[in-house]
Amino acid sequence: MTLEQELSQAIRDVPDFPKKGIVFKDITTLLQNPAAFGKAVDALYRRYKNEKIDAVVCVEARGFIFGAVLAYKLKAGLVLVRKKGKLPAKTHSVTYSLEYGSDTLEVHRDALSRGGRVLIVDDVLATGGTISAVCRMLKKFKAKICGVAFLIELEFLHGRKKLKQYPVFSLLRY
Numbered sequence: 345m346t347l348e349q350e351l352s353q354a355i356r357d358v359p360d361f362p363k364k365g366i367v368f369k370d371i372t373t374l375l376q377n378p379a380a381f382g383k384a385v386d387a388l389y390r391r392y393k394n395e396k397i398d399a400v401v402c403v404e405a406r407g408f409i410f411g412a413v414l415a416y417k418l419k420a421g422l423v424l425v426r427k428k429g430k431l432p433a434k435t436h437s438v439t440y441s442l443e444y445g446s447d448t449l450e451v452h453r454d455a456l457s458r459g460g461r462v463l464i465v466d467d468v469l470a471t472g473g474t475i476s477a478v479c480r481m482l483k484k485f486k487a488k489i490c491g492v493a494f495l496i497e498l499e500f501l502h503g504r505k506k507l508k509q510y511p512v513f514s515l516l517r518y
């Protein structure tokens with residue numbers, strides 16, 4: 345069995361969640377499976393181990409899981425992007441539109457150093473709205489975005505188009 349097949353089998357499809365017509369890629373079953381979780385992290389690590397990453401930026405909430413283990417393995421710092429109002433010190437923020445309404449994400453102003461090499465990590469690339477907003481927010485730091493990595497890419501939503509300027513990598517594509 346290939347790595348893709350093994351990881352794919354460990355992910356559960358939940359139809360009509362959070363609303364009718366959406367097939368939700370549930371990674372909790374992969375996280376519960378030590379072999380699959382380990383292989384997913386190892387594959388992401390292999391892709392970036394020679395990229396001299398200084399900081400891994402990850403997005404609340406499922407992005408934190410992969411971001412934290414990757415930062416540990418890459419010996420990089422971990423930077424949390426959180427929903428508005430959760431971070432205690434001074435922040436930069438970005439507001440982006442959702443299907444209905446908008447959302448705001450924040451990051452601490454002292455989270456990244458100028459010129460630092462950054463890897464952004466999240467679980468799923470869907471429309472790309474979230475991560476392209478994160479990239480916009482990170483411009484304030486003048487850091488170098490060396491990669492944007494996902495466990496899963498939903499290719500039919502063309503999220504990659506919104507991230508054209510950056511090297512995008514995904515382990516599984518649907």
Ligand code: AMP
Binds near residue numbers: 367468473474498503
């Ligand atoms: P995006 O449309 O790329 O901004 O997606 C935003 C976030 O929604 C991603 O980080 C995912 O965690 C989540 N998401 C979107 N679509 C799905 C899906 N079909 N299954 C699981 N998570 C999803």
